[in-house]
Amino acid sequence: MDTVLVVDDEKNYLVVLSAFLAQEGYETITADNAEHALKIIESTDLDLVLTDMKMSPVDGIELLGRIKERLPDLPVVMMTAYGTVEKAVEAMQLGAFNFILKPFQNETLRQLISKAIHTYKVLKENQRLIHELENLYRFDNIIGKSKPMQVVFSMIQKVARTKATVLITGESGTGKELAAKAIHFNSSRRNKPFVAVSCAALAETLLESELFGHEKGAFTGAAAMKKGRFEIADGGTLLLDEIGEIPSSLQVKLLRVLEEMNFERVGGTRTIGVDVRLIAATNKDLRAEVEHNRFREDLYFRLNVINIDLPPLRQRPEDIPLLAMHFVNKHAREAGRENMTVSAEAMGFLCNHRWPGNVRELEHAIERAVLLSKGDEIKLEDLPKDLMRFADLEIPLDWNKLSNLPKTLDMIEKRLIEKALALSNNIQAQAANLLGIPRNNLHYRLKKHNLL
Numbered sequence: 001m002d003t004v005l006v007v008d009d010e011k012n013y014l015v016v017l018s019a020f021l022a023q024e025g026y027e028t029i030t031a032d033n034a035e036h037a038l039k040i041i042e043s044t045d046l047d048l049v050l051t052d053m054k055m056s057p058v059d060g061i062e063l064l065g066r067i068k069e070r071l072p073d074l075p076v077v078m079m080t081a082y083g084t085v086e087k088a089v090e091a092m093q094l095g096a097f098n099f100i101l102k103p104f105q106n107e108t109l110r111q112l113i114s115k116a117i118h119t120y121k122v123l124k125e126n127q128r129l130i131h132e133l134e135n136l137y138r139f140d141n142i143i144g145k146s147k148p149m150q151v152v153f154s155m156i157q158k159v160a161r162t163k164a165t166v167l168i169t170g171e172s173g174t175g176k177e178l179a180a181k182a183i184h185f186n187s188s189r190r191n192k193p194f195v196a197v198s199c200a201a202l203a204e205t206l207l208e209s210e211l212f213g214h215e216k217g218a219f220t221g222a223a224a225m226k227k228g229r230f231e232i233a234d235g236g237t238l239l240l241d242e243i244g245e246i247p248s249s250l251q252v253k254l255l256r257v258l259e260e261m262n263f264e265r266v267g268g269t270r271t272i273g274v275d276v277r278l279i280a281a282t283n284k285d286l287r288a289e290v291e292h293n294r295f296r297e298d299l300y301f302r303l304n305v306i307n308i309d310l311p312p313l314r315q316r317p318e319d320i321p322l323l324a325m326h327f328v329n330k331h332a333r334e335a336g337r338e339n340m341t342v343s344a345e346a347m348g349f350l351c352n353h354r355w356p357g358n359v360r361e362l363e364h365a366i367e368r369a370v371l372l373s374k375g376d377e378i379k380l381e382d383l384p385k386d387l388m389r390f391a392d393l394e395i396p397l398d399w400n401k402l403s404n405l406p407k408t409l410d411m412i413e414k415r416l417i418e419k420a421l422a423l424s425n426n427i428q429a430q431a432a433n434l435l436g437i438p439r440n441n442l443h444y445r446l447k448k449h450n451l452l
């Protein structure tokens, strides 16, 4: 719903204009002086300001100037009973959308307002398109050649064409938000907003007003009307992240909203209808939450129309080299370096690590390694030490074949030394101690394995 702020020191005008605008389907807020108007403008999402020119102590021209300082794009239409050309010219120069002479015909005002709001929307749309380009780029950045990721990609393509609610599950850092964006930007809603809310980040009452908005005065601290994320996402996609954390009272309300696609703002009575594609994401096992009576079953079924499950990284090790190189390129570019590579040894380590934090953890590890590495090649010692701490000494031995003894022993020796160094934070005396060899013996072996 489009919201218009009407500013006029003649209260009668406020009443008449509010009635007219309401009849035209606009939501109106009124202020009878410029200071009050500024307070509203600072705290409320508006689509248009309609203001009188002659008011005191602060007049319409000054109000216009202050609005343009804060919100240069918000359209302002000036009303004046004094048809002086100079004032009108001044207002236009200061960035007014247009002006209208009092008294005016309803039809003139109707056209002017609808044109101003339309122009404003086109402008916002353009800004969103620029944003979208960045996000589209992001979709290209979902990396994965493994079978399970191919399944995920084809599901994203399929559901993008529908309006079905999608539940995205997967451990932390597996790319749930990335998948949600991919659905949005591959759907016909791509030119409309993609809005994400984390259900875990806010207390219950705040979350309710975040989702559905609130009217002015709905609760202490609600100094102005605020639109909720459902309203902001109208026409687009809403991601309810960490849906498993949503408090039970809100679960009831959410279910009702999803069924009817309309709601009231907190403290409000007007029913607002929206057209929103909903995606929910969680790293919890929602089925188990239902079994433990922590999540409503009816809501679970309503959300879980289509489930996309993102596999943990350790179940798709063949994606690791691709992801690693993708992040090396990304962070090298950001650090102003080019053509960085990863040593075979470091890559082997990355591929064998369990990655409890999944892709996010891998990206952070690479980011640090890019910053730490001295040359153009990322070596094992450039990788974060805390990764080593948990690394096990998996050695690729094939017991069915007879291996070359000296080579195999060398490999084992090298792995043991690396592990000891990692455990002792690279302090050689400690590492030697752990390995049960004298320090000079360790030094000789470090040299032999090129670990110095």
Ligand SMILES: Nc1ncnc2c1ncn2[C@@H]1O[C@H](COP(=O)(O)OP(=O)(O)OP(=O)(O)O)[C@@H](O)[C@H]1O
Residues within 6 Å of the ligand: 141, 142, 143, 144, 170, 171, 172, 173, 174, 175, 176, 177, 178, 179, 282, 283, 323, 359, 360, 363
């Ligand atoms: N397949 C992928 N290709 C490229 N980058 C990825 C991939 N998966 C995840 N990422 C990157 O890893 C990081 C974590 O991804 P994202 O935020 O989508 O994870 P999440 O599943 O929502 O995690 P959480 O449950 O912790 O919120 C992001 O920077 C994302 O860009």
Ligand SMILES: [Mg+2]
Residues within 6 Å of the ligand: 176, 177, 241
């Ligand atoms: Mg997330």
